[in-house]
Amino acid sequence: MTGINNVGQNGLSYIDQLKSLQEANKTEKTTGGKNELKQEDFLSLLTKQLSQQDPFKPVENDQMIAQMASFATVDGIGKMNTQFDSLNSSMTSNQALQASSLVGRDVLVPGAKGLKEADKGMAAMVKLPQAINNLMVRVENEQGQLIRTLDVGAKPAGDTRVEWDGKDDKGNAMPAGRYNIKAAGVLDGENKEFGVSTYANVNSVLLGKGDGNVLLNLAGFASPIKLAEVLEVGKA
The missing domain is CATH 2.60.40.4070 (Immunoglobulin-like)
Structure with a gap:
């Protein structure tokens, strides 16, 4: 199994491309586009990196696994935030219902x-x-x-x-x-x-x-x- 190269054909490192994707996402947010990075965005970037990697300088497998784990962590945090927002809304509604008796x-x-x-x-x-x-x-x-x-x-x-x-x-x-x-x-x-x-x-x-x-x-x-x-x- 081979990993992804730190630098793609476009001359940008993986981190730089990720930052570029985040900046593009911020622009779309201000203009009414999507408002968050999803796991599909990271996988799309990973696929592009794989297609552009230098086969003579592959990244080690443990680095590939670490990057995939990072994708899963980001996605998990996003889902956790959504769940917390839902829980907070539910608790607020319950408090309002109880407070109405006052x-x-x-x-x-x-x-x-x-x-x-x-x-x-x-x-x-x-x-x-x-x-x-x-x-x-x-x-x-x-x-x-x-x-x-x-x-x-x-x-x-x-x-x-x-x-x-x-x-x-x-x-x-x-x-x-x-x-x-x-x-x-x-x-x-x-x-x-x-x-x-x-x-x-x-x-x-x-x-x-x-x-x-x-x-x-x-x-x-x-x-x-x-x-x-x-x-x-x-x-x-």
């Missing part, structure tokens, strides 16, 4: 700003790194003005749910809109602020832009968030 429900998402609906209050979750004796919560409007101060008291380490009834310090009901929840307390002798997450209602579900992400449109949020960012699913 429409109309409240979800907990990172961020201290939340939407207060008319005649309702707001709920948030405060993450405490350790137990605290004097957790204080401030409710501010979008302009940063203090609306209400809540003395939550002693709480253990972990997640602590806090609720605001939607009224100011004087008992007046506040209008619907976005409000900011801040939590702080004395920890190790210093006054520190803690991370806060708020609840929001899911309006609709969107598929990502081909990146496999499922997005949620939330009431009061200017842009959607990823389903993966949801920390907790609340009541409907």
Whole structure:
């Protein structure tokens, strides 16, 4: 069995001819032609190389086998990529179907700003790194003005749910809109602020832009968030 010569009658090495074929493929892709190199392309190049080889300088058999193995590897990678794309599409569709059940429900998402609906209050979750004796919560409007101060008291380490009834310090009901929840307390002798997450209602579900992400449109949020960012699913 003889192999292929490194240089054909056209003066180009095998690698150069392969690069030439790839460049031609890129051109066809931009002009609406085929958009990928297939195994048939490599076999066509191999056949041409065999017909042009120098019979007095054949390549060793092990080199021929290595080249054929390379063809099989390229084809296998192409098929694997296609399978991964199909799997990704299937998983995204399945996630979207599951996420559709969240429409109309409240979800907990990172961020201290939340939407207060008319005649309702707001709920948030405060993450405490350790137990605290004097957790204080401030409710501010979008302009940063203090609306209400809540003395939550002693709480253990972990997640602590806090609720605001939607009224100011004087008992007046506040209008619907976005409000900011801040939590702080004395920890190790210093006054520190803690991370806060708020609840929001899911309006609709969107598929990502081909990146496999499922997005949620939330009431009061200017842009959607990823389903993966949801920390907790609340009541409907």
